[in-house]
Amino acid sequence: MSFRFQASDYPEQPGCYLMKDTEQRILYVGKSKNLRNRLRSYFYQKHKRRRLAELVVNIRSIEVILVNNESESLVLENNLIKIHKPPYNRALKRDNSGYAYLQMTGEPLPRLDVYYRDRRTTQEREQAGAFLPERKEEQGQRFGPFVSSRFQYAMLDFVTDHYRLRTCTSLPKRACLLYHIGKCSGVCEGWISEADYQETARQASEMLSHRRDHLLTAMHEKMTHYAERLEFEKAQNMLHHIRVLERIPTKQIVDRETGWNQDVLYFGERDVLIARVQEGMLRDFRFVAMDPSVGSDPEEQFILSQYEQEGPDELIVNRMKDPVQMRKLLRTRSRRSVAITVPKRGLKADLLQLCKANYEYRIAQREAAVAANQN
DNA sequence: GATTTCCTCCCGAGAGGACA
DNA sequence: TGTCCTCTCGGGAGGAAATC
Numbered sequence: 001m002s003f004r005f006q007a008s009d010y011p012e013q014p015g016c017y018l019m020k021d022t023e024q025r026i027l028y029v030g031k032s033k034n035l036r037n038r039l040r041s042y043f044y045q046k047h048k049r050r051r052l053a054e055l056v057v058n059i060r061s062i063e064v065i066l067v068n069n070e071s072e073s074l075v076l077e078n079n080l081i082k083i084h085k086p087p088y089n090r091a092l093k094r095d096n097s098g099y100a101y102l103q104m105t106g107e108p109l110p111r112l113d114v115y116y117r118d119r120r121t122t123q124e125r126e127q128a129g130a131f132l133p134e135r136k137e138e139q140g141q142r143f144g145p146f147v148s149s150r151f152q153y154a155m156l157d158f159v160t161d162h163y164r165l166r167t168c169t170s171l172p173k174r175a176c177l178l179y180h181i182g183k184c185s186g187v188c189e190g191w192i193s194e195a196d197y198q199e200t201a202r203q204a205s206e207m208l209s210h211r212r213d214h215l216l217t218a219m220h221e222k223m224t225h226y227a228e229r230l231e232f233e234k235a236q237n238m239l240h241h242i243r244v245l246e247r248i249p250t251k252q253i254v255d256r257e258t259g260w261n262q263d264v265l266y267f268g269e270r271d272v273l274i275a276r277v278q279e280g281m282l283r284d285f286r287f288v289a290m291d292p293s294v295g296s297d298p299e300e301q302f303i304l305s306q307y308e309q310e311g312p313d314e315l316i317v318n319r320m321k322d323p324v325q326m327r328k329l330l331r332t333r334s335r336r337s338v339a340i341t342v343p344k345r346g347l348k349a350d351l352l353q354l355c356k357a358n359y360e361y362r363i364a365q366r367e368a369a370v371a372a373n374q375n
Numbered sequence: 376g377a378t379t380t381c382c383t384c385c386c387g388a389g390a391g392g393a394c395a
Numbered sequence: 396t397g398t399c400c401t402c403t404c405g406g407g408a409g410g411a412a413a414t415c
Contacts (some may be wrong), residue, residue: 007398007399008398030386030387031387032387032388033387033388033389034388034389037388037389038387038388040398040399040400
């Protein structure tokens with residue numbers, strides 16, 4: 001049966017969409033500030049591009065994932081494309097494309113560099129035979145991801161320049177041109193002590209990690225400095241970067257740097273929405289019905305049925321009568337330790353909030369479909 | 376062979392007109 | 396008024412060519 005697009009089925013909210021074929025294979029992943037408008041544009045126009053026309057013909061269903069803001073949709077889209085490699089996506093498939101991090105390397109004399117995260121889990125890397133321990137320079141502190149590559153490079157240039165950090169991959173014997181034009185502190189030749197250089201790098205890391213106000217202040221000072229020296233083009237450029245930084249939402253929860261796996265379970269009346277978060281990356285949602293024959297403690301029964309054999313390191317749930325008892329029970333049955341959290345605030349509560357929004361959307365979708373069938 | 380620069384293509388946002 | 400549909404534009408990806 002062919003797919004019939006109904007604009008009113010889709011929310012006017014930011015999110016990602018996954019277009020699937022008859023066998024539920026993901027054909028295409030996209031994102032939008034306004035899902036309804038974006039999806040509409042696929043179905044109500046004649047596509048000149050053969051590729052796009054072919055995609056539309058092959059769509060049998062569209063799954064929607066709601067997010068909190070545009071940044072989250074950009075980052076989530078990037079993750080989903082790299083994980084699923086949909087055949088009709090061309091952009092963002094390469095591992096070194098899309099939204100990268102800035103990384104202060106873990107070398108004795110750190111430098112700031114661009115870092116592209118491997119979107120595979122540790123297990124997937126091991127299976128692919130590609131698991132290698134990280135090199136020393138890769139074990140640094142990371143900042144981002146940055147949703148605009150131009151801005152990310154501008155930030156890299158600004159911080160490197162501002163703190164006069166070295167950019168050389170291997171330390172030269174003599175100071176290079178960058179030292180002589182004042183862009184590097186010349187630690188290679190001892191113009192600054194190693195201890196002082198490390199302190200400077202630490203300050204740069206601190207500013208990047210959580211001092212957005214400090215970063216803006218520094219950029220404003222630099223802009224004034226350029227203006228006073230009549231370097232108006234540079235000042236204008238700096239102002240542009242300030243405007244971009246001011247617009248960037250500080251918070252996104254779909255791509256974080258963690259070493260463990262979490263399942264986020266939002267329990268509704270009769271169904272559960274499960275978000276799989278592997279090593280900090282939101283990978284997918286599952287909408288599962290709870291067994292109606294279970295009398296008391298349906299949440300506990302559901303968790304035992306799903307996670308008795310195997311599961312993540314942590315379960316984040318919106319309700320649970322006795323999480324401590326549940327944790328003991330899981331440890332006894334599965335012989336491994338699983339943390340169970342019922343958060344009230346913070347990042348984990350935000351993840352639950354995201355699940356709740358997606359749960360409510362799916363319930364509304366189902367009810368609308370039932371009503372349409374009855375009419 | 377690696378890196379940089381330039382150019383083209385593609386994607387997605389959003390404005391705005393047509394229509395029921 | 397809401398929905399449908401077309402069109403334009405900005406920005407990013409990626410390939411080709413140039414340069415080191």
